Amino acid sequence: MLNSDMIKDKDRTFSEKQIHLIKTSEKLFAEVGYAETSLRIIAKESRMNSAMVSYYFGSKEKLMQAILEYRTINMAKVFNAYDELAEDPLNTILFLLDLYVDKIFEQKYFYRLLFQLQSTLKDESVMEHFNNMRLRNFKVLINVFQHGAEKGEFKSDIDTTFLLSTIYGSLNAMIFNKDYYRKVNGFDTLSDEDYVKLFKKRAKAHIRDIVLAIIKK
Template sequence: MGLTTDFNEKQIKILEVAETLFAEKGFDGTSIRNISKEAKINIAMVSYYFGSKERLLESLILYRTSDLKFQLESLMQENLEPIEKINKLIEVYINRINCNKGIYRILHFEFATNKRDLNFDSFTELKKGNLKSLEAIIKEGQSKGVFRKDIIIPLITPTILGTFFHFHMNKPFFENLLNLKTEDLYNNYIKTNLTKHIQQTIKALLIYES
């Protein structure tokens, strides 16, 4: 059975509580009972909706990542120059990840340890779809003669995400270095300076040197 992205209000409540608990206590440290108690939803109901904790995590990944897919698809329809589309795509990516740090931390850990029988097929399909969107933008830029022909497209996403994650993994260091004393200042720095820096980096990779 394919996972659905249409969740009802109760399911969304369960997913959001699960996300918070997974991010705080880890996947192993969280039980369906904890989730049901925190969500104030009967444990049988949680099991009925999602089955196991593994399936719940799969649904959570889908819930959190499917809106990225919609955002990219609508971006594709916009009447913008290829480089403007890329800049917007970077903005969307960074914003999505920064708003969903919890789920990305869980994912990162689950992928790295790979000790569980999690079905990441839907997530992999989604990533392939996102890559196709990126590819379409870059090919458009190439056909217009503005982007280089020798770009390794699958490496663009890790370049974007790698910069963000390195910055985020070293949060205390950068907070201190850049004097980002509050969470608002930190998030604002990501939104403006870090995003702009990544856009400039990607632009330098894509555009012919004049």
């Protein structure tokens, strides 16, 4: 069973120390920048020596790949299960949308890092790994949309690329401009916990409305 101490995949197992380094690096990459964050800085923030970081991951590029793997293991299993078992395309899409909203609120540093990867990172090995991850998710959604079209529930000409861009753009704007949205919506007095709970609910409803308006016949 998956737990917070050790995440297992058929290809990779992460120890507690590796997970600690992954989470520390993820936060530093997101806040400081991938290019600006060295293994020495990661080691210092993790309270480990640089040799241990190199021992576990070999290089900053391999560490970045490990972050992608760690954060997408559970999601990959969910996508694979729905790719094989989804007999209800509409509820499958709604489930995946809610899951994605939960993830982007819970893993803000990871999704901020993903945004950086798309706009600034030039390392070919990391970008290949990142693009393979996105392609896997894209293919799953294509299959669900095609299945829905065959059942007469979805349109047959859904532009998945633009639909995903709409979802990503909307949620990124909500997450990265939290202070602005708090102010304009009059949520200044809410605690962070109450704000996230309320805004997550509103985000799920909004994203559902957008997607259903685009895909349903």
